[in-house]
Amino acid sequence: MSMRFEDIVGQERAIATLRGTLREGRIPNAYLFEGPWGVGKTRTALALAAALVCRTGGDDACGTCEACLRVARLQHPDVRFLFPVMSDEDDPESIAEVLGEVANDPHHVFTYEKAASIRIGLTRDLLRELAYKPYEGRRRVIVLRDADRMREDQYSAMLKTLEEPGASTLWVLTTARPQRLPPTIRSRCLKVRFRPLREEEIEGYLRERAGVSAAPARLLAALAAGSLARALVLRGENVAGLRDDALRQLGAANTGDPSRVLAAAGEAASWSNREKMRRTLEFQFLLLRDLLRLKHGVGEDTLVNRDRVADLRKVASGVDVREIRRRTALLEEVVRAIDSNVTPEAAFFSAYARWGKTLPQDAVTRASTWPSWS
Numbered sequence: 001m002s003m004r005f006e007d008i009v010g011q012e013r014a015i016a017t018l019r020g021t022l023r024e025g026r027i028p029n030a031y032l033f034e035g036p037w038g039v040g041k042t043r044t045a046l047a048l049a050a051a052l053v054c055r056t057g058g059d060d061a062c063g064t065c066e067a068c069l070r071v072a073r074l075q076h077p078d079v080r081f082l083f084p085v086m087s088d089e090d091d092p093e094s095i096a097e098v099l100g101e102v103a104n105d106p107h108h109v110f111t112y113e114k115a116a117s118i119r120i121g122l123t124r125d126l127l128r129e130l131a132y133k134p135y136e137g138r139r140r141v142i143v144l145r146d147a148d149r150m151r152e153d154q155y156s157a158m159l160k161t162l163e164e165p166g167a168s169t170l171w172v173l174t175t176a177r178p179q180r181l182p183p184t185i186r187s188r189c190l191k192v193r194f195r196p197l198r199e200e201e202i203e204g205y206l207r208e209r210a211g212v213s214a215a216p217a218r219l220l221a222a223l224a225a226g227s228l229a230r231a232l233v234l235r236g237e238n239v240a241g242l243r244d245d246a247l248r249q250l251g252a253a254n255t256g257d258p259s260r261v262l263a264a265a266g267e268a269a270s271w272s273n274r275e276k277m278r279r280t281l282e283f284q285f286l287l288l289r290d291l292l293r294l295k296h297g298v299g300e301d302t303l304v305n306r307d308r309v310a311d312l313r314k315v316a317s318g319v320d321v322r323e324i325r326r327r328t329a330l331l332e333e334v335v336r337a338i339d340s341n342v343t344p345e346a347a348f349f350s351a352y353a354r355w356g357k358t359l360p361q362d363a364v365t366r367a368s369t370w371p372s373w374s
């Protein structure tokens with residue numbers, strides 16, 4: 001896997017800062033990379049590590065020297081990569097397996113349950129190792145992913161090494177939840193902020209590097225809400241099919257026919273898992289966002305559902321901006337209702353039953369202009 005700044009998606013500001021520091025040679029003892037899940041913090045941390053051990057000594061790794069190749073395989077003795085694991089995977093073989101996956105799969109995504117914590121054994125060995133000089137170069141780099149998942153004793157052990165003057169070790173901590181880190185750790189790190197990625201950046205990555213074709217790439221990028229990791233996780237799902245189901249339900253709701261409304265609500269609520277229900281709602285929100293964009297005359301190429309643009313135009317011609325807002329509010333009600341444990345079916349039914357009922361006399365006409373989406 002390539003570990004170069006040049007291959008990171010977006011994050012120009014964070015990377016410019018890091019490259020500047022490398023050029024000036026003023027590397028701190030510890031960095032804290034803060035930002036949402038799945039926007040490239042770990043990758044950037046590994047790229048920084050590679051740049052520091054790279055034989056060329058420039059402000060980005062060359063990607064081809066022996067040191068860079070070893071970092072890419074996650075086998076460089078001076079670059080350590082720590083990440084949370086479940087306690088039942090807390091053995092060297094499982095760790096090696098994950099490292100192998102990260103090194104070999106450029107689209108690897110870390111997912112773990114709530115209980116995952118940084119493996120203590122590895123940290124203990126590591127702290128012992130820190131007493132010695134780096135093996136090869138001037139520096140040792142420890143990349144610590146999701147540092148907010150460490151335990152109290154690990155923090156205090158780490159703190160000691162952070163306070164050593166003239167340390168040859170650079171710590172790079174990443175976190176999506178900086179407020180969970182002890183203030184004593186936070187205050188000793190130089191913060192670098194990572195932002196959510198833009199839709200077009202995610203779409204570009206999916207198409208150019210992950211082999212996803214145009215229409216699903218567009219949908220995935222919109223659903224990803226700024227997280228490339230989320231887009232990659234969703235990649236395995238039939239998003240186009242889910243989208244079509246979600247929109248077809250709205251078409252049924254819009255007819256105002258009670259039995260169809262009921263059936264649509266039943267279908268929306270039939271997903272046994274909440275994640276899928278949420279996704280249905282997300283697609284519906286995205287449809288409304290597309291309608292608003294059309295109303296405001298924004299270019300078709302910015303539409304999430306641009307593969308359905310003819311249908312969208314038809315729907316848009318039958319609703320005004322106020323009506324789109326009203327429907328958005330209906331969906332928000334569903335989200336709140338489900339979160340507060342109203343049965344999903346009742347929540348969807350309540351919104352779908354009012355979906356097409358917009359008072360103006362053209363309700364019937366509108367119902368007939370709403371496409372079936374199927």
Ligand SMILES: [Zn+2]
Nearest residue numbers: 054062065068
């Ligand atoms: Zn190199």
